[in-house]
Amino acid sequence: MSLLVITAVILGVALLLRWQRPAWYWLSFGVVGAGVRVLVRYASVMDACGLTVAPSRLRLGLARLTRTAVPTSRVPRILAVRVTRSGLVLRVKLRPGQDAFDFMASTDRLRHSFTMQGVTCRELRAGVVELRMTGYDVLRRVQMPARFAASLLRVPVALRDDGEVHYRDWRQVPHALNIGAVGSGKSVYQRRLVSELAAQPVALVGIDCKNGVELAPLARRFSALADNPDDAAALLEALLGRMAGIYDVIRREQRISADVPDGEITADIWGLPVHLRPVPVVLLVDEVAELALFANTTEKKRRDRIITALVRLVQLGRAAGIYVEVCGQRFGSDLGDGITLMRAQLTGRTAHRVNDQASAKMAFGDIADDAVLATTMIPTNRPGTAVTGDSSGGWVTIRTPHTTLRQAVNTCNAHAHLTPDLTELAPWRPALPTAVAPTSTAPVSLVKPRPVTD
Incomplete structure (x- = not known):
């Protein structure tokens, strides 16, 4: 076989591979060229971006x-330097007088200089920053990694633009808002949450005032489901009653005294003994505007x-x-x-x-102005x-893998x-139909009979 054929x-x-499996292309071909570009151009790029420092007085x-x-x-x-399935990660030691903000402000220039898809920067500790570079557009065709670091109430829902997995962690961020226009993927994001929570020992409660078209097909995994505002009001009040009962249990088990170790004093369910700990509940409210609109007294x-x-x-x-x-x-005043x-x-x-833009401001206007601009550019x-x-002001672009309703x-x-x-x-537990066994194995004709005419 000639060299030309090879x-x-x-x-x-x-x-x-670049068309069908971009991650494989990156690991087999792209990483070599990108690594050479970064290491060879590093000094000149740092100088061109103003990320160098003058020589010290001692050296002069x-x-x-x-x-x-x-x-x-x-x-x-x-x-x-570390290679990932989507790019390169550089850990950089800052020189005296430099600041991590200088690198954060230069990420776009670094992206063009190193010919990479994207560059993000974060500070690891004082004097050390991490430059995460992506070699291809990871959000064009979302491919989630095979392994996740999931745990109770922490599920992988999307892929970030830097190639990392985005997790929804209810233990860390207990309540969240999800907004989006029709056809934006909001319902797919919700399906992903339900699908990942389905395998965990949690109770799912849903409120879907669109007659249940979004959540009713998933009803076998829901402990309670309301599909109209009247049922939603009663269901929410029942949840308040459950919350009050759990607080009574927590208060009864605190027993704060001088001889009780600090580790046994709790103010939430996670400090209770396992046999007393209630099942956590995740309430999903679909189309909240239907709960807030009214036409009469x-x-x-x-x-x-x-x-x-x-x-x-x-x-x-x-x-x-x-x-x-x-x-x-929409979710505004x-x-x-x-x-x-509630939004606060x-x-x-x-x-x-x-x-x-007003809808984007409803989500990020009070925490991050640049996130508002990024939302309008989707x-x-x-x-x-x-x-x-x-609420800390940090934000990132993600994309949820397509999850069909059948999946x-x-x-x-x-x-x-x-x-x-x-x-x-219990009154709102979905009533699921039971499968009826066929009474006969004979095939059923789908042809409509026609009368015989003379």
Whole structure:
């Protein structure tokens, strides 16, 4: 086989991998070229981006005494280089006088200089930063890794633009808001949450006022489900009753005295003994605007009951093991009293593609202005792409892998035996039809008979 044929085969394999399996292409071909570019251009790029420091006075003095050339500026030192399935990770030691913000402000210039897909920077400790570079567009075709670091109430839901897995951790961020326009991937994100929680020992409670079209197919894994505002109001009040009962258990088990060790004093369910610890509950509210709108006095009273109950749950539910996930197209003060008070308690924020800037401000306007701009720039041809962050102001772009309704239904049905039976929520337990065995094995004709005419 000639050298030309071998070269053509290798080139064809590389192009095929780049199109179908970008991660494999990166690990087999792309990482070599990228590594060489980064290491060869490193000093010149740092100098061009203004990330070098002038030589010290000691070095300048020694150069004068020895009559040697004036020393050049010093570049930050690379401590380690690590290859990942999506790019390179550089750990850099800062020079005296440098700040991590200088690198964060230069990430876009570093991306162009090193010819990489993206560059992000974060500070590991004082004087050390981590530059995470992605070699290809990891959000174009989302491929989740085979292994996850999942745990109780911590599930992988999406892939971040830096190649890392994005987790939804209710223990760390108990309540969250998820907004997005029609067709933006908001419902797929919700399906992903339910699918990953289905295998865990938690109770799922749903409120879907679109007659249950989103959550009713997953009902075999739900301990309670309400598909209209009247049932939602009663269900939320039942959850408040469950929360009050759990607080009584916690208060009874505290027994704070001088002879009780500090480790046995608790203010939430996670410090209770295992045999007393109640099942954690994750409440998913789909299309929250349907709960806040009203047309007459009766509906207004019901609306006030619902919003009051939701506000109390997001304020007090965490210690009782009740976590709230609110979804909707809009979530602002135009929905009435109590909405902004509730939003202030929703620490996690996820915004898919929105139709106007005001909707993006409802999610991130009070915590990160640059996240608002990133949300408005989400393209329409990438459903599932979202900007997620929390009240600390940090945010990142993610994309949820496409999860069909059939896949979510199969997952929930496979784990239906894990559905807890909560006494307080028994009236809202979904009534599931039982399969009826066929009475005859004879084939049924689908042809409509026609009368015989003369």
